[in-house]
Amino acid sequence: MxxxxxxxxxxxxxxxxxxxxxxxxxxxxxxxxxxxxxxxxxxxxxxxxxxxxxxxxxxxxxxxxxxxxxxxxxxxxxxxxxxxxxxxxxxxxxxxxxxxxxxxxxxxxxxRFDPGFVDLKAAITDGSLGDVRLLHGIHRNASNSTSTDDATLVTGSMIHELDTFRWLLDGEIVAIRVESPVVDGFRDPQVATLWTDGGQMATAEVFVNAAYGYDVRVEVVGTGGSASLEPRHPVLRRVSGQGGSAIGSDFVEHFADSYRxxxxxxxxxxxxxxxxxxxxWDGYVANVVAAAGVDALRSGQKRDVVVPERPSLYA
Amino acid sequence: MxxxxxxxxxxxxxxxxxxxxxxxxxxxxxxxxxxxxxxxxxxxxxxxxxxxxxxxxxxxxxxxxxxxxxxxxxxxxxxxxxxxxxxxxxxxxxxxxxxxxxxxxxxxxxxRFDPGFVDLKAAITDGSLGDVRLLHGIHRNASNSTSTDDATLVTGSMIHELDTFRWLLDGEIVAIRVESPVVDGFRDPQVATLWTDGGQMATAEVFVNAAYGYDVRVEVVGTGGSASLEPRHPVLRRVSGQGGSAIGSDFVEHFADSYRxxxxxxxxxxxxxxxxxxxxWDGYVANVVAAAGVDALRSGQKRDVVVPERPSLYA
Amino acid sequence: MxxxxxxxxxxxxxxxxxxxxxxxxxxxxxxxxxxxxxxxxxxxxxxxxxxxxxxxxxxxxxxxxxxxxxxxxxxxxxxxxxxxxxxxxxxxxxxxxxxxxxxxxxxxxxxRFDPGFVDLKAAITDGSLGDVRLLHGIHRNASNSTSTDDATLVTGSMIHELDTFRWLLDGEIVAIRVESPVVDGFRDPQVATLWTDGGQMATAEVFVNAAYGYDVRVEVVGTGGSASLEPRHPVLRRVSGQGGSAIGSDFVEHFADSYRxxxxxxxxxxxxxxxxxxxxWDGYVANVVAAAGVDALRSGQKRDVVVPERPSLYA
Amino acid sequence: MxxxxxxxxxxxxxxxxxxxxxxxxxxxxxxxxxxxxxxxxxxxxxxxxxxxxxxxxxxxxxxxxxxxxxxxxxxxxxxxxxxxxxxxxxxxxxxxxxxxxxxxxxxxxxxRFDPGFVDLKAAITDGSLGDVRLLHGIHRNASNSTSTDDATLVTGSMIHELDTFRWLLDGEIVAIRVESPVVDGFRDPQVATLWTDGGQMATAEVFVNAAYGYDVRVEVVGTGGSASLEPRHPVLRRVSGQGGSAIGSDFVEHFADSYRxxxxxxxxxxxxxxxxxxxxWDGYVANVVAAAGVDALRSGQKRDVVVPERPSLYA
Missing domain, CATH: 3.40.50.720 (NAD(P)-binding Rossmann-like Domain)
Incomplete structure (x- = not known):
């Protein structure tokens, strides 16, 4: 990086x-x-x-x-x-x-700098989705290159969703639960359920051994409509009874525009x-939420997130 | 109907x-x-x-x-x-x-008779998705025509996902949680989290006031890949700076093929x-799971689903 | 059949x-x-x-x-x-x-009975495309099962586009040209250029050895917008760095709804x-246009289509 | 610019x-x-x-x-x-x-620097499409900002397709025809038919008053498959019975990556x-082909393109 x-x-x-x-x-x-x-x-x-x-x-x-x-x-x-x-x-x-x-x-x-995510936020702020009620996030890696234990899926990967949701909603996460179909050993995928101070819920899947490729999607669901970010390679190949597009496996390449x-x-x-x-401050809050997420993962319980008062420097 | x-x-x-x-x-x-x-x-x-x-x-x-x-x-x-x-x-x-x-x-x-769902099941049974770990279901209505109270979202709408997941996975749901961003009044949308006896998890969103139309989607996520059912109208119109397709609001029309x-x-x-x-038996089990779901919704707790032994008539 | x-x-x-x-x-x-x-x-x-x-x-x-x-x-x-x-x-x-x-x-x-084509026609008749100027048709078979000579691509396959275009536009084809990148031997694919009495043009590709599958698409282009019929299998599989859908090779299956x-x-x-x-009468006119098309293919020239007066029985 | x-x-x-x-x-x-x-x-x-x-x-x-x-x-x-x-x-x-x-x-x-076009060329050169037989190009502007007469659609707009096709196929255009549904006045849209020295054909539509937005697409059709470049905005909005994506009207924005x-x-x-x-040399040849295209448009005839020998400086 x-x-x-x-x-x-x-x-x-x-x-x-x-x-x-x-x-x-x-x-x-x-x-x-x-x-x-x-x-x-x-x-x-x-x-x-x-x-x-x-x-x-x-x-x-x-x-x-x-x-x-x-x-x-x-x-x-x-x-x-x-x-x-x-x-x-x-x-x-x-x-x-x-x-x-x-x-x-x-x-x-x-x-926060990715053109697709910026447009997704615009779909919220321009009001066409009505009142937002739910977010759904998907975050998949082809293979686990960085997570040494399963708590790292929360602190290293899901932390992107934690910040993204706060930023999209202009709100705070007040509770989190993290669960997994795998009960013993390395828990992957993980599914988080989140609650915000704006009365919204969110789900976030993180899966670092998804095999097929790197895939990040978010859907925002409101009383007036839904908006999904679904990046798709613009070239569609039709070969041997299949029509489809390439899915890369490299997040640096996937998000190259945003990094630049x-x-x-x-x-x-x-x-x-x-x-x-x-x-x-945003980085700190993401760490606070992630810590609650790790606690939730380990305990199997929903955890409240206690975010301290925001200093005036970050008003 | x-x-x-x-x-x-x-x-x-x-x-x-x-x-x-x-x-x-x-x-x-x-x-x-x-x-x-x-x-x-x-x-x-x-x-x-x-x-x-x-x-x-x-x-x-x-x-x-x-x-x-x-x-x-x-x-x-x-x-x-x-x-x-x-x-x-x-x-x-x-x-x-x-x-x-x-x-x-x-x-x-x-x-179970819808061509798209039948193909989705084939994507599981032909092995190309590897071991299934997660399901995600979306079930939205444009407006609430039938649910008189919010428990009906579980017993009348989500019951489709409950049966679909059992059928897709050839398994049983062993626990359920149902939550909602709305804490007072009519709880809609609702998000269910489900566990199966095959060690899978599932999420299911039901939203009966989604405004924009009738929308049913399911994604199956395995260790080898993912398959999504995403019905889309085959005619794409490009008009006034927008390119898109019609989304109907009538579930009878949406699923007309399956009914026939x-x-x-x-x-x-x-x-x-x-x-x-x-x-x-499938109908009974769906009711058993739905009842646990209503209990989960009302209590805010995860509920185990106790499915009695399957009579030999249904082996 | x-x-x-x-x-x-x-x-x-x-x-x-x-x-x-x-x-x-x-x-x-x-x-x-x-x-x-x-x-x-x-x-x-x-x-x-x-x-x-x-x-x-x-x-x-x-x-x-x-x-x-x-x-x-x-x-x-x-x-x-x-x-x-x-x-x-x-x-x-x-x-x-x-x-x-x-x-x-x-x-x-x-x-004319296919739900997608019916909706495509609706996109014309409801006026949202403005005045139609162009049609583009694609008609591909995975392999040539029926055409014994290359004129049959016109009389047996392209004849569908000839009727479709007349029906979509509620008009008559008044001239046709049919050309091919292959100059010796079996001419496949073929590209037709068509003119209507309503002042529209159309292109139609017929390719009976397209290998990858059966594929029929039509785009209608007007002064107010464009509408495309692009049938797509509703199940999207993401496997091994590719995300895509199945493309069948059987036209009877592809158009099963329309036949029923x-x-x-x-x-x-x-x-x-x-x-x-x-x-x-429509069948006869399609034959008249196809005959002009075969003549155009063989001569390499644009051919006028002379459609006799429509008998009152078909008014 | x-x-x-x-x-x-x-x-x-x-x-x-x-x-x-x-x-x-x-x-x-x-x-x-x-x-x-x-x-x-x-x-x-x-x-x-x-x-x-x-x-x-x-x-x-x-x-x-x-x-x-x-x-x-x-x-x-x-x-x-x-x-x-x-x-x-x-x-x-x-x-x-x-x-x-x-x-x-x-x-x-x-x-030639656009990531999508680069991948489209890769789909040709990696051999998965077999032998290329046909290209289809679409090039639409929301409104005519630059073309003062209809020949400018060839020399100013279609010239992009002329260069793109030469570059994609690593070949030369040897003949061109340009026609239009509009016979009097400003001829727009225009449809070109092209032949290459590699035995391929191509069609290219240019429409500078397409109203709905800026739209550039290319499909490459080979004996082994087809590849289409179909840029699509990654955010899908579902609102009021329609699901779709924004289509911009500004070519500088559309191709911003390629310019950078x-x-x-x-x-x-x-x-x-x-x-x-x-x-x-490429610029000169594009002008030579475009000149033949203007001649074809004005005469209504197919015109051979006579490309002089390539100087060794451009070998």
Missing amino acids: GAAHARTLATSVPGAEVVRVFDMDTERAKQVAHGVGAEAADSAEALVADVDAFVVASPDFTHADLAVAGIEAGKHVLCEKPLAVTADDARRVVDAEAAAGRRFVQVGFNR IELAAWADASLRGEVVGASA | GAAHARTLATSVPGAEVVRVFDMDTERAKQVAHGVGAEAADSAEALVADVDAFVVASPDFTHADLAVAGIEAGKHVLCEKPLAVTADDARRVVDAEAAAGRRFVQVGFNR IELAAWADASLRGEVVGASA | GAAHARTLATSVPGAEVVRVFDMDTERAKQVAHGVGAEAADSAEALVADVDAFVVASPDFTHADLAVAGIEAGKHVLCEKPLAVTADDARRVVDAEAAAGRRFVQVGFNR IELAAWADASLRGEVVGASA | GAAHARTLATSVPGAEVVRVFDMDTERAKQVAHGVGAEAADSAEALVADVDAFVVASPDFTHADLAVAGIEAGKHVLCEKPLAVTADDARRVVDAEAAAGRRFVQVGFNR IELAAWADASLRGEVVGASA
Whole structure:
């Protein structure tokens, strides 16, 4: 992801210049840096010192510290989701911004920049769906590349739906349940049921071993109609008694537009000293909901989500 | 529904002749009878006596008694769903068949005869989806024409999904939860979560005030792939910046093929002294699951479904 | 086709009873007759004498004589397309009806009864497409089962588009050109360009070795919009990086609804002494246009179509 | 188009800096220049002198002269289609490159960079369609913004299909016919029939007053299958008895991806001293075919296309 972001910044985001790359694997850092005309940094600290703004795409457990380092250095940060591994860790980022009295961090919930998702939100806000009552989300990967345990399906994958639903509805998730047809071993797929403070419900399926490909869909159901995001490859092949389209397996490719637009929006906003997209607060809340989701998965119970009061910095 | 079935029998099912029509509303009975070249019967009892086989499409609370009357008279019966209002009532039909030592009753779960649903089942049984893990059902009506209280969404509408899921998976539903974003008043839409004895989960949305039209979809998700039933009108119109297809609001029209095929299969099987499609047992089990669903809706709890042992007559 | 029609009449068209079956192959006739509870007739003449109405699904060169025999015997006839092999032969049928002073013959242009085509016509007649300017037709078979020479693509396959376009537009084809990318040998696919008396143009592709399946599509383009008939199987399978639907290869299965509705409409109209659907005149005109099409194919030139004045019997 | 390209270069193409903008309308030039951090040039000649490479998006009649000016100055040029108004004019560009002994000009046939078109070409080159026999193109605009006479539908709009077909098939168009249902006045829509040196045929509809929106589709038909490019908006709305997607009316928005990728590829290749995409030769040949198309439209006759020998510079 880091290499992909570096390439996108270097090749598709004017105004951005990639000057430093850091990776614990020094050779890897040099290789990526070379490919984008940058230099490898000796340490994350050195990188933070040498740049105007930076992207965090390192292992999840390092996100919060690096975001805080950016805030303390007064540098704009685009931090890949999740903002932290735990809600407490994410809260440290929010607190650091509060202490700085200013926002620096954008969390990489890229769907907020995806043209399809933007249009889906427009279908809600233009009123043609009436009052929204239900959301249904599907999130499937061809194979599990990243989830080491089944709680990671919530904190690493479903966290996209958690943020997407909050953003689509302009609301908060107040309760969550996560269940699975598999009762022993690695629980996959998982089905979440969610409730919002706007009186809506939502379902979200996450399945990281769906075999056939990468597939993300959302349907919004209102009293006036329904809108579905159903990405489809524009080329239809009819061969051997089947008519159909390719389904890719690579989420970076699937969401390439959104990453490019996200990075450009981040670079542009950073130059103006602003933050767009998901804030540290949004990242923190997603972690709070995900933590309740993991608790729900482990206990088999519905869990209320207690979201603390929103600081005025994020009003 | 009764008038529609009479017309279909008269105009599209060779081998079937509609000879008697009964309705509490005598004028209505005469009118329908006249339209299909039949006579109005003086009473349901008289009708049962005068025909070789009959269709029950009267109010739900009369279904079980009429089915039992058919069994006792040794007449084949196609009984509209639900088989009864309560599981106990439905059990009386099963017991009557057990007492007769023979099956006479087909329950009108028409989707089992719908070409699309038949193909969806084939996608499961031909193995290309691998092991099925999840089902997702959508069942929307443009406006609520029949449900007087919100429990009826379960017993009258969702009962279709309950039977469909059992039939698709060749399995039993062992637990159910039914929830709704609406907490006071008429709970619509409702979202059910279901568990099967085959280790699968399912979600089912029922929404009887969906405004935009009648919409029934099912997705089956397995370890090897997914299959969705997504009926779409074959004519695509592109007008005024929109490209789309008509969505009807009439379920009889939507499922017209299935009703015709169902009635023909019933007439054909009846002539051979056999029963096809959903049996009285299937109707009874659907009532048992629906009753658990109503209990789940009212209590807000997950309810186990206790299905009694299947009598050998239905093996 | 004859066996399929006999089965459909026997199993799906109430009011119709199949009593006689004739085929030059006596064994075949007995077999089909047995399957539908009928008797094999000794000759076509005997069959005509013994029935109230009959379907002609014999080899094309016999159609006109059998239709005339029906007219002379005062029997209703559903004659499979084409009405005749040559326009002159088809004219004999028209003249026979003129002599009888009454219409008996319906030509089996089944698409006029296909629900999708009926809706496509509605999209024209309801005015939402504005003034129609263009039609585009696609007509593909998986493999060539019937065309012995390439002129047969026009007279046997494209003749469906010729009738469909006349019917959709309520107009006449006044010129035709038929060309092919293959210049030597069997010319397939073929592309026709057509002009109507309403100032419209049309293209029609016929391809009888399209390999992948049976595929019939039509797009109507007007000043106000476009409507396409694009039949699609309602079950979408997502497997192995592909999402798609089955495409059948059997036109009888593809158009099964239309055949059933056509036969029912024919039986019903025949009982009332009426003719619905495509008349002998429509069949004759299709032959006239097809003959011009064959001439166009052979000469490589655009050919005017000279349609004689419509007799008052067909006004 | 020029303003859009300037914006895309400035905001989405790293490595490119927009330094000069020229327009006959000085105020317009200043405005666009200001928006991208550039200066307005005093004349086209001054602009050519001051830049490393430039984009030509001025009126069509100026294209050839500006392209030649670029070649003579040794500057890379991205020239919007068409390369020239007449084939003779386009030939001057080819001759200038021949005289320079080097290629500098890319013609803006943007579809060659559109992801959908690239995949459509892949469906041909990967062999799954067998031998290609036919192409069908649709090219519709909501309203005619640019065509002052009906020949412009060929030289300005259909020229995209002419280049697309050559590129998809890696072949040459050897004959063309262009006809229209409208015989007097402004002939729109127009239907072209094309023949290639590879023994294929193609049809192309151009309709610049299609009212409903901008719509570009291509189907490739081979002996092994068919592939269609059918762009569809990923959000499906179901409202008021209709389920459908938005169709835009703006070709710049529709093909925004292709323009961005095209400009990036051009900037990248220019830095390396190379030319990618459609060459001046491709632009010239498109003009030659279009000229034959205009002649065909005016005469109502099929016209052979005589393409001169390809200079070795374009081998």
